[in-house]
Amino acid sequence: MVEKSGAYGGLLLLLPPGEPTLFATLLSGFPAKFAGPWARIWLESNFAIARSARERRQIWMGPDERALLYPESAVAAPYPYAVVDTPLLTGDTLWGVLNLLWPASHPPDPIPAELAAVDAGAHRLSELLSRCAEEGRPVRAYRRPLVVPRQEARRYQADEAREGAHFAERLPGGGLGMNLDGEVTFVTAATAELLGTSASSLIGALPWDVLPWLSDLIYEDSYRRALFTRLPTSFTALRPPDVWLSFRLYPGASGISVRIRRTVAPAEKVLSATPTPTAETADQEAALTPASDEAPTRVGSLYHLMQLATVLSQAVKVRDIVNIVCSPVMSAFDAESIVLLTVDGTRLRVLGHRGLTEEASRFLDDHPLDAATPAARCVAEQRALFFTSPQEMDRAFPGWSVRSHLSAFALMPLTALGRPVGCVAFGYREPHQFGSGYRTLFTSLSGLLAQALDRAQLYDAQHQLARRVQDLLLPTALPDIPGLEVASRYRSATRGVEIGGDFYDLIRLDSGCAAAIGDVQGHNVTAAALMGQVRTAVHATAGARPDEVLTRTNRLLTDLDAGLFTSCLYAHIDFAAHRALLATAGHPPPLLLDAEGQVTILDVPPGPLLGIEPGALYTSTETPLPPGSALLLYTDGLVETPDTDIDASLAELADHLRWAAASPPDVIADRLLHQAPAAAGTDDVALLLIRRQDGRP
16 A cells, blocks of 8 residues: 555554554554554544544645644654545444655645545455454554565665675765664765774664764754655764764665765754755565564654643643543553542542553552552652562562552652642553663653643632532522423533623513523623622512613612623513513623514614613613513523624524424523534523413413
């Protein structure tokens, strides 16, 4: 598929049944050590691969689009290249996603012949995966992705190889060859002299490991850039004490050729990495090999932590943190189990876990901080604990290996602002050596995770308090009034800890009832408190003419001088006269649904917002409200959408009400709330639907 589509490499990810994570299975065109950020991809993450799986559609991105559309993904490889993600489907079954890459020189738009080859190959792959599953031998992901080679066109004979080496030696300057892993496979004598080392020390090694003056991450990043973009990349480096060398990297399917020359010191003495277009060669490594068990490369680790930091920065609630820990974080460290615990007073409580036995989870949960458990010791001592084998675990905590079914365990304390907030633990089924690279990554992650968890816990506490305040200010239940069917809904904006000033009320009167709905400016505690005062004022004056109710309420608000404005609509429903009297203070117009299912947007004479002008006057208007008809009152969150004409939004709301006219009030309210533009979290929504029952006075 890679060859037929013209891509230079790609990744096949599989979705195991019931899993929320895609697992990288096959890799082509890259060394396996660079598959880390894509080894496991959480379905809910903001990666194009995850979105392709969720929405079951193909996603193409040109060389410069990925960083704009999916910044979290671009953090892992901030280089231009074209990519397409194609879901693998048979019927309703999703098997995984095929990810293919083209060089940065590819046009921004896909080439039809390339996509046709991708579609045909994805269909064949899907059918093959389906057939294997039906035959009882489903394809499962290996622990790490396997590298698939591209066939070599021909193999050089020994004499041809010698002639090639002689040819390279005769060229001015120096040159060396690197495989896709970055290891040196060929070096000339002139190159060794330029680099100030022996050829034997370079062969089989990474240049930045052998030459200390090339150990800066930016040099390794240039190699990665060439690998991902498949374009030549250059940089200048100083070989101590005073020799400046220029390096130019030419990538191909089987590796990278590097041209090295003496140069003068750059004017700015800064490194440059400037890609320019080139043709791609067509070779690949010759064996199917699993990824290394070593820790990620230095640059890969840096990008991986940046990616996790980006994901964690978007987490708002504690539940978000738990989901991230139990999917992306667990995947990033290739752990078979993970558990997140938080400090709750003097005890430790499990917030979430995955891959841990229930017995082990119960053993860790709800224990005092001085208990003899691994997590309690980690938090109490505020230090990381690493157990590389069952024997080590059992020496510290007898029976823990049997209870947890694990052979290695790492626990990291979570500390924010100098106080413990919990701990996170990673478990492995096989013995695991936690080298310095892993320990550094774990330590960095624990810092990010502690800040995110502390922030999320604060949000949850504030949000719970704010929502409780608002719930107390809204009616707990609407009165049961004979002759009326009533439905009300309230939904706050989905982001942030703020609370809104939307309110509604239904008031029993001797001659019928009164209904009110309003919206105080702002989304904070002040707005909510003022909302409670407005509702109380309206409730106290209910029974008077609507214009008088708004006039009195306006005087109260201007006397309070709260600095916030309020819109309000008040309706007095007279059962005996089969009518409704209405007055508005800058509020959206109500909708009237008649007994035949026709909808009218009522024209209520507008009055100024409450709280602006002390002497403002309001006007009442009358509309028929016979049995079988209904009145819809709502706040602007139900209709207002940025860059959309309000008349068009009102007409759309009227259409939705007309389509749902035959349904009970509760069903109508649910449907209207579902279609509200505020579903995106832009504003609060309140609505009150009042229907006169047929045959009732």
